Amino acid sequence: MSALERLALAAHARAAAASAAQAQTREAFGYKWARRETYESEAMKANSRRWLLERYCAGDPAALDGWLAPGRKILLDAGCGSGYSALLLFGERLRGVDYLGVDISAAVDVARERFREAGVPGDFLQSDLMAIPIPEASVDLIFSEGVLHHTDSTEAAIHALASKLKPGGRFAFYVYAQKAVVREFTDDYIRGRLQGMGDEEAWKALEPLTRLGEALGRLNAEIDVPEDIPLLGIKKGRLDVQRFIYWNVCKLYYRPELTLDEMNHINFDWYRPLNCHRQTPEQVCAWVEAAGLRVERMKVEEAGITMVALRR
Numbered sequence: 219m220s221a222l223e224r225l226a227l228a229a230h231a232r233a234a235a236a237s238a239a240q241a242q243t244r245e246a247f248g249y250k251w252a253r254r255e256t257y258e259s260e261a262m263k264a265n266s267r268r269w270l271l272e273r274y275c276a277g278d279p280a281a282l283d284g285w286l287a288p289g290r291k292i293l294l295d296a297g298c299g300s301g302y303s304a305l306l307l308f309g310e311r312l313r314g315v316d317y318l319g320v321d322i323s324a325a326v327d328v329a330r331e332r333f334r335e336a337g338v339p340g341d342f343l344q345s346d347l348m349a350i351p352i353p354e355a356s357v358d359l360i361f362s363e364g365v366l367h368h369t370d371s372t373e374a375a376i377h378a379l380a381s382k383l384k385p386g387g388r389f390a391f392y393v394y395a396q397k398a399v400v401r402e403f404t405d406d407y408i409r410g411r412l413q414g415m416g417d418e419e420a421w422k423a424l425e426p427l428t429r430l431g432e433a434l435g436r437l438n439a440e441i442d443v444p445e446d447i448p449l450l451g452i453k454k455g456r457l458d459v460q461r462f463i464y465w466n467v468c469k470l471y472y473r474p475e476l477t478l479d480e481m482n483h484i485n486f487d488w489y490r491p492l493n494c495h496r497q498t499p500e501q502v503c504a505w506v507e508a509a510g511l512r513v514e515r516m517k518v519e520e521a522g523i524t525m526v527a528l529r530r
Contacts (some may be wrong), residue, residue, distance in 0.1 A: 240369065286314065298321045366393050400450055408427075430470055431471055451466075471484040510528055
């Protein structure tokens, strides 16, 4: 048995001992990433890659070359899922790094398969992100796209991962932002209703909501909110009706170029995991600072907070 295989067995045992909420989240993502037909269309990948580039490097992929130069770098994909985001963002650059994809779920097996299909080298480990069995200060770049809020504590996850960075190493991650008052309530209500269901049942239960989002999107109608409504966290302005409900009432994702299953995949990603923390930019900045990191780039959107920080 190789050293990596021994580490994998030990990490898998730790992952199995996760909290009840983390265990449920682990199973939800193992299920989601196994449904490859719901996220691998060219339209889906094009949308995802464009959003990744906008958030992490202002739409300029050349910025990634600066992250990975000079010399060969160690890249830790913390919460790699199926390797979807890393393959889209870094692409051929992954051939020039030592890549380690880590996920608490069985999605690491899907990631290994997808990397093999792409002809890209990489190592994979099933482990809780809070206890990745690699040395402190050993990694040049940590990439964690939409994962830290799915742990038991976003703050603790930032601290645990930051310790793995070399001095001057870079931590690039995305976490959910807090939403409007009714949206926060509705999202948690739906998430609670799904908890007694199996993953397949939950997927099916979300389909009517996804169809409603599609119907609202096809209306192509707008609403003009005349002034801010601080009591509900609603901002003034003219907005498409589907987007108004999306931001202020509940998440019902819609893009005209995507299929129902692809949109349902995105809604399932949001509603199914029991661990799904939302945070403010002020919280994230404070956690990053306390973890010994310095902010290099931060992009705040209604959906979430993208952070690129350097280890002091």
